[in-house]
Every structure is written in structure tokens, then in C-alpha cells.
Amino acid sequence: DTEVTQTPKHLVMGMTNKKSLKCEQHMGHRAMYWYKQKAKKPPELMFVYSYEKLSINESVPSRFSPECPNSSLLNLHLHALQPEDSALYLCASSQGLEYNQPQHFGDGTRLSIL
């Protein structure tokens, strides 16, 4: 079992729907991340939050909207997605932003856009 919990595990949505992905960690970590992973590829960083503030946005389209309500929770709001957005979305957390601190990953949400 991972210490980073993501819900739902699977999500199918149409291009006009609005949905949210959720991520939760109770390790006291102060940095949280969203990644997108396509099949047979490594994860690609989307967003970084540090102390509940957005610190990195990797030029992600505005149809993806992150939110960090508190230090344990991270959401990713989805709206008007495209078929190419179908992927595994991974959440991760780390103790802080120091480069020698490993990131701990959840099992992801597999998203399919119809």
C-alpha cells in the first residue's frame, strides 16, 4: 500500500464534462506534485506545490486547474479535456523541496477521454 492515496482509480469522461482528481498524503510532507504519464513513457511534471502555494506550472493548458486546499490534499480540476489528455495521472509528495529528498508516488488515476 502506498502512503499517497489517489481517487478515483479510473475515470471516464466526455470532452464537455467537469471532474476532479484527488490526492491525499498524511506523511507531513510540504511539497506535492502532479504528473502525467502516457503509456510506455516516463512521467511528465505538470505542477508543483510547496507549502500550499503553486511554485511550478510546466506550461500546462488551462483546462487543467490544480488546487491545494491544505497541506494534506491536492486536487486537479478537469474541464473540456481532449482525447490526447487520456493518460495515467500521478500525484507525489516530498518532505520539502530540497533536491535530495525523494518523491513518494500514489498509484494514479487512469483517465480516459471519450
Add this chain to the structure above:
Amino acid sequence: AQSVTQLDSHVSVSEGTPVLLRCNYSSSYSPSLFWYVQHPNKGLQLLLKYTSAATLVKGINGFEAEFKKSETSFHLTKPSAHMSDAAEYFCVVSELTGGGNKLTFGTGTQLKVEL
């Protein structure tokens, strides 16, 4: 800028034989290096990390890796493969940017373990 090269996209071994997954990195300063494993339909699990302490790093499930600065390598090894080791393995280098901790991933090595 830093980069990671995983030299083999696929490795196949027999159960009980040694595993070697190769990784070379490029970094302008003393790097932090990690190996992660990803089983099908799962997230990434940290196997081990190098953060400028001992050059031989021991991880979980019998894996270890040796940091060789002169060769800019961080190869992952295991003395005896088990069927449960079949998975995708990522070599990762960590970079500290203005906004935070960014990971640079290798392209991955798919490990197949045969009976």
C-alpha cells in the same frame, strides 16, 4: 541542464540469475540520483537513492546501485532475479530549480524475468 540515459529499453533474465540495469547521467553539480520501479497499473515505488554519502547504495528487495562519478554511472543490480521483479525501472536525477525539486527521468527499462 541534466539528463539521464538508460542504455537498455528491455532486459530479459532468467529467474535466479543476476540483474543489471544500466544508467548514465549528466549533471553540472553533485547530483541526487534515484531508482524507481513501476509495476503494471501502479505508481512509482522508490527502490533506492544516492545523495552524496556512500557510493554503494542498498535499496529494498535486494537491489543495490553504485555511484561512479568518473564514469557518470549509477547502474542498478540484484544478485538473483525473482519473478516479482518484472516491471519498468526508471533512473532519475534530481535538480533544484527556482521553483522546487524537479526530477529528470530516464526513458525506462522494461525488465522481463523468465522461468
